[in-house]
Each structure stands twice: as C-alpha cells, then as structure tokens.
Amino acid sequence: MKKFRFYINLEKEEKWLNEMASQGWRLNRKHTKYEFSKTLPNNTIIKIDYRNFKTKDDFQNYIILFKDCGWEHIAGTKTSGKQYFKKIDKRAGDDIFSDVSSKAERYKKLSTMWLSLAACYIPICISLVTTKAISIDAVLNPKLLYYTPGLWQKTGTSFFMAFLFETPFAMMRGYIWLIFPCLIILYTIFAVKARILQSKE
Amino acid sequence: MKRNKNLPLTETVYYILLSLLEPAHGYLIMQKAEKLSDGKVRIAAGTLYGAIENLLKLKFIQPVESDDIRRKVYLITEEGKKVLLLDFERMKHIIDVTQNNLK
Numbered sequence: 441m442k443k444f445r446f447y448i449n450l451e452k453e454e455k456w457l458n459e460m461a462s463q464g465w466r467l468n469r470k471h472t473k474y475e476f477s478k479t480l481p482n483n484t485i486i487k488i489d490y491r492n493f494k495t496k497d498d499f500q501n502y503i504i505l506f507k508d509c510g511w512e513h514i515a516g517t518k519t520s521g522k523q524y525f526k527k528i529d530k531r532a533g534d535d536i537f538s539d540v541s542s543k544a545e546r547y548k549k550l551s552t553m554w555l556s557l558a559a560c561y562i563p564i565c566i567s568l569v570t571t572k573a574i575s576i577d578a579v580l581n582p583k584l585l586y587y588t589p590g591l592w593q594k595t596g597t598s599f600f601m602a603f604l605f606e607t608p609f610a611m612m613r614g615y616i617w618l619i620f621p622c623l624i625i626l627y628t629i630f631a632v633k634a635r636i637l638q639s640k641e
Numbered sequence: 642m643k644r645n646k647n648l649p650l651t652e653t654v655y656y657i658l659l660s661l662l663e664p665a666h667g668y669l670i671m672q673k674a675e676k677l678s679d680g681k682v683r684i685a686a687g688t689l690y691g692a693i694e695n696l697l698k699l700k701f702i703q704p705v706e707s708d709d710i711r712r713k714v715y716l717i718t719e720e721g722k723k724v725l726l727l728d729f730e731r732m733k734h735i736i737d738v739t740q741n742n743l744k
Contacts, residue, residue, distance in 0.1 A: 508668030509686035536687035
C-alpha cells in the first residue's frame with residue numbers, strides 16, 4: 441500500500457508511523473510516498489533522524505552504529521535526509537536521542553534544507569524579471585495577454601466562446617511565473633515552521 | 642587568560658572524550674560511557690552520532706585505522722586532550738570552592 445503524507449513535525453510523523461505499525465502496516469520504503477506492506481500488528485517504536493551523507497562508507501557506518509545500539513534502519517537513503525529507524529532490541533532506550541539539543545538539531549537541519557531550496561528559486565525570479573520574461577504591463581492590463589485578433593470587438597456568444605477558449609492560454613502566458621515566488625514563500629514558511637519546532641524542543 | 646570557548650563540555654561530550662583515550666568505535670564508546678558513569682549516562686544512537694560528527698569537525702577526535710572495515714574507529718587528538726583537561730580543572734575548581742564554602 442502506498443500513501444502520501446507531508447510532515448514538517450517529525451513527532452507527528454513518528455506517531456502516525458507507529459499507529460500504522462500497530463495496525464499491521466510495516467514501512468518498507470519512503471520516497472515521495474510511504475510504501476507499506478501488511479504484517480502482524482505490533483507495537484514497535486519508529487524514530488526519525490535527519491541527516492545526509494557525503495560517502496557510502498559514512499552512511500554504512502551510521503547504519504551500523506544504530507544497529508549496534510538496537511535500532512534497525514528501515515527507510516531512507518544516503519541523501520534523503522530523513523532516516524527511519526525501528527527499535528529491534530529491548531535493551532535499547534525508547535528514543536534515538538538522549539539529550540534535548542541533539543533532538544532539536546534535526547529541525548535546524550530541516551529548516552536549513554527548506555531555506556536553501558527557497559534560495560534556489562531567487563536567481564530564477566531575478567533572471568525572469570531582468571530578461572523581461574515577466575511583463576509588468578500584462579499584470580496591470582490582462583487584456584494584453586489575449587492574442588486573438590479582434591477579440592475585444594466581438595459581442596454576445598461569439599465573444600464568450602473565444603474569450604473562454606483563450607483564457608487558459610492567457611493565464612499561462614501571463615501568470616505561470618507566479619509559481620516561483622509561490623514556491624519561495626511556501627518553502628520559507630516550511631523553514632520557519634521547522635525553526636519554531638526547534639525552539640519548542 | 643580568555644577561557645576556551647568550548648567549555649564547559651556537556652556530560653555526553655566529556656564521557657565520549659574520556660572513552661576515546663583509547664581507540665573505540667561508536668557502540669564501544671556508548672558502552673564505555675555507561676560504565677564510566679556507573680550506568681547513569683546512556684548515550685542514545687542519534688545523539689552519539691551527532692556528537693562524534695561535531696567532535697570530528699572540532700578536531701578533538703580523529704578516525705584511525707582498524708581491522709573493522711564496517712565500523713569507524715576514533716581516537717582523541719592532542720587538542721581534544723587539552724580541552725578535556727581544561728574541563729577537568731574547571732570542575733575540580735568547582736569541587737574545591739564548594740567544599741570550602743560548605744564547611
């Protein structure tokens with residue numbers, strides 16, 4: 441079974457995954473979607489760390505350290521950021537963190553990641569404005585976005601048909617660039633949210 | 642003299658540095674810290690990994706060659722020893738003044 445969910449709050453994500461496990465859904469992989477397979481319901485503890493690795497050796501060393509401590513790596517790749525662990529040894533504690541600052545550190549990294557993603561779109565926006573790909577005139581006067589000759593002289597049904605037909609194209613022409621500022625704002629909101637969660641730890 | 646900016650060390654970091662006076666890999670550090678602290682300090686995996694990364698960055702510890710290809714083995718550096726000793730002196734001073742003032 442595949443499910444799509446989006447979490448900034450890692451505690452909430454952990455809680456959801458633990459609930460899924462108690463219903464017998466075992467997490468196998470996580471890319472854009474969570475991939476579960478059906479097993480017997482069990483009360484495992486799943487915890488999430490946030491970390492990227494430069495080399496394969498570093499990643500392997502990391503996984504083995506957790507395994508030694510009683511935590512099995514169940515999902516996540518070298519550069520996926522989120523790393524999912526399941527408790528497999530009764531002797532392991534109930535958390536992968538033993539102090540507050542290291543737990544909060546996860547959110548700091550998460551926040552930095554969203555901010556750098558947001559920053560990626562800033563040069564795109566600047567170049568769109570400087571190359572005049574974004575026309576300010578068109579924003580102020582949307583009529584300029586319609587290219588059908590004589591459109592505004594038409595009346596009645598023939599005007600509406602032509603107008604409605606061209607509107608989606610006009611929107612694309614005039615406003616598609618809005619996706620970049622929107623993404624910048626969205627990612628910045630995620631970054632701020634992660635920062636707030638960090639300060640709450 | 643200006644105080645070293647890494648002081649005071651956290652309990653976790655102090656025990657990690659103390660454990661690494663001899664070469665050890667991650668899990669061994671955890672076991673040593675637990676033993677040295679009479680079972681009071683149990684460093685969890687995520688915290689331990691983060692602390693090791695940080696100490697490597699500060700050059701207080703360094704990776705060393707070993708037979709274990711899958712686990713990295715670390716050892717304290719001269720710089721790390723210096724900081725450990727400074728923190729030891731700091732705590733010793735606290736103990737001394739506390740004893741004198743409680744009399």
